[in-house]
Amino acid sequence: MTTPYSCRALYVHVPFCRTLCGYCDFYSEVLRTEAVGPLVDALLRELDGYAARRTLAFDTIYVGGGTPTVLPPGQLGRLLGGVRAYADAGEQLEFTVEANPATVTDEVAGVLAGAGVNRVSLGAQSFEPAELRVLERRHRPEQVGETVAICQRFGIQRISLDLIFGIPGQTLASWRRSLEAALALRPEHVSTYGLTYEAETPLRRQRDAGVVTPVDPDLEADMYELALDMMPAAGLAHYEVSNFARAGAECRHNLRYWHNEPYVGLGPAAAGFVDEVRYKNVADTAAYVQAIAAGRSPWGEHEQLPPERRARETAMLELRLASGIDRGRFTERYGVDPTRLFAEAVERHGAAGLLSVDADGIRLTRAGFLVADTVIADFL
């Protein structure tokens, strides 16, 4: 009953890693090979369920985790092939898989390329061995370049690198070295994330116990600004709070999130937005597999926002983008010009130089990006 447009994006969550990192709070568990087969079955069956009730024609597919590339190559191929079957044949597909350096062997790269994957997002995080240790990442810095080379050798040209700043012990100089090392690999896309001490992570407990000391917030601001300066200078424009890309190389899949558009989410703990309903699957692989096998919904929670809150949510998301809130499109979607709906916040933060407003849109300024949460909270 839905137009094909409603489900153009697919996210698949693979909840397995070789080892778990202390800072990460995405749902994942240590890989158990015997659990992979049933999981892949369940993922594909969940997808069939969505397909049974609407036309699916994905033009962006994003397989994340976890670390999808730790799956046994056979199962990885079965999963990727299975989801690829629902891609829109007429469109240019963006098919991304997340990977960690040193998990992409020739065999794995062959499977990725064979399934049509054309973009790999690599969790480089840092090029400093000491910082990688703090993050409990198991790879060596040089393995990032090696992995990039393997992907490219198999024809996967679109490479994105994730970097983390604000790591305990990190300095502005070491951050600069990581940024430079990343740029030297000539990725088309870089994400720079500020380390967050998420509740109930080992890293948070270490901080609370005084074992690790967070970097000074002013230094963190300097680090963020350094990325804002260096990336565009290297040809990667700042297009979202944490994201930089060459022209035309923005992550189309993530843009769907930021424009508050629908997408199907598959797998344990995956979030989705289908038929105006936001849902999140249970964060438990066994429970998820069981629910799917029994024909039950794997949703753990879901919500449907009333129109005004949905409009506010769109503003929250689009303000993260350099393009900001598109006034024409927003008015079309919600029947109200955002400068009217958010008159007070626009006025206040505009006067403070944190927002710029023109006929097309409402955007954060550079100063605004640094305090984006403060500004955006006033749009909710």
Place this chain on the structure above:
Amino acid sequence: MDQNLIRNFSIIAHIDHGKSTLADRLLQISGAVAERDLKEQILDDMDLERERGITIKASAVTLDMVVDGQTYMFNLIDTPGHVDFHYEVDRALAACDGALLVVDATQGVQAQTVANAFAAANNNLEIIPVINKIDLPGATPEDAALEVEHVLGISADNVQFVSAKTGLGVADLIQAIAKCLPPPKGDPAAPLQALIFDSEYNDYRGVICYLRVMNGTIRKGQKVLLMGRQRTHLVTELGKFRPQMAPCPQLAAGETGYLVASIKSLHDVTVGDTVTDAANPATQPLPGYQPPQHMVFCDFYPSSGETYDALREALERLSLNDASFSFIPQHSDALGPGFRCGFLGLLHMDIVQERLERECGVSVVQTAPSVTYEVVLHDGTTKRVESAGDLPDMGTIAELREPIVEVQIITPADAIGSIMQLAEQRRGEFKKQEYLSATRVMLTYEFPFNEILYDFYDKLKSVTRGYGTMDYHVTGYRAGDLVKLDILVNAIPVDALSLICHRSKAEARGRRFLIKLRRQIDRHQFEIALQAAIGSKVIARETIKPFRKNVTAKCYGGDVTRKRKLLEKQKEGKKRMKTIGRVDIPQKAFMTVLEPED
């Protein structure tokens, strides 16, 4: 009942010396409580009491005890052990003829042993020293007995050595109670005079008065007069605690029990009042008590999610069974409407706050406690002030007086130096030093009450490796070079944070306080100046730098709901703060003054 077979007595002791265990042992031996019902420490019937190991409200229990073939009536009147509750100890002792002074054989005489022994002596009670815990490996019963004789001047001839826990020596103690403590005096045929020594509130029966009949006889159905209040009541029930309430038709001179007379509120009864016959009143009331003095004040404000009305109802409900704290409406510029509450001491304050939360389910924001100051104005009038925020304009004040306490400290002799140092920091004035034994000393000091209010006891415990004990009582007021220290946030004075302190300490105090406050307030988009000032003179300043970055540079994948909720939570948290000027101050900051001084 033959008056000669009645013994009214209290057990008095330093905290944890075994008072409640001994009471339980006596109850058990008398058969008032079956072995299987013997919960530890029966007389402590509030959960809080049992948890904290302290007795908050006095209890009274009547025991039938057979000694040498004769059945005696023992009326055991329990007393609170903590220094805050001296006034309750005093009223309980007035209902007694004798006292058991319990001393831990491993610890000897402690500060509250001394205070309690003096209180008993002031009430002309016969005292039996009881050295307890003689079964413990570290016990030195003879030394403890010598200390009692030496420090308190109570003859060691009478000393009883017991282990309340095992029952060892308790039979001899019971003999001694019967033989050495005096029976009550008083004429059962004289006009009725009965002392109300405690009261409690019961949801079904209203107020229950604890009574000691001094002269005459009180009967069920009698119309009685409360001489202080000049109000008459009809006695609907009389009885004794065994330990459950056991009604009886009358109570005669020398007996102890309870009275129920359809009294609706604890505030209609003054503890210490005299009950007499309405038709044939006694000519004189019994010497009454001083009403309890509130020594410590603080404000309670409804915390987020609570309303003023809910807090008021909770305080009213609590005051039904604790008449010893007061509350009056109060308004703070920073915290809005709330209540100014008066307490007997800091522990009492903690207990009331905890009961509000536990029994009434109301959480409060509590301001730092303050003592009561006396202000003499230039026009000659004197007024009392319970918080720095209430001080009149400093220009109108001729003199500011602070309460002074006399403090007794008992300590191992090797800690004297450290204590003297501590006392000096707290403006203590040395009075005297007495050796209890070769290794233990009793020091007497005078302190401004304010100086020992926060953490003095903790500090004392720390410099004496846990062995030091203290007791204090207020002796009066004295003029001091006191100043009002204002705290300003971005130039706006915050009444709930101001405090009174000695001029010599104002600067250091202000500086330390601002450092602590700085840690409580998050960075804002603009710079925040914190200042401490005396009058218009700023004596300390701290700056909170503006934040440069507040952005969640993190990938939440497609979990938009989570992202939104995080921002909403951040916004919600802001609502719960008190905004002064444009500065959001978390409620916790108002408690910062309470934190121990480093």
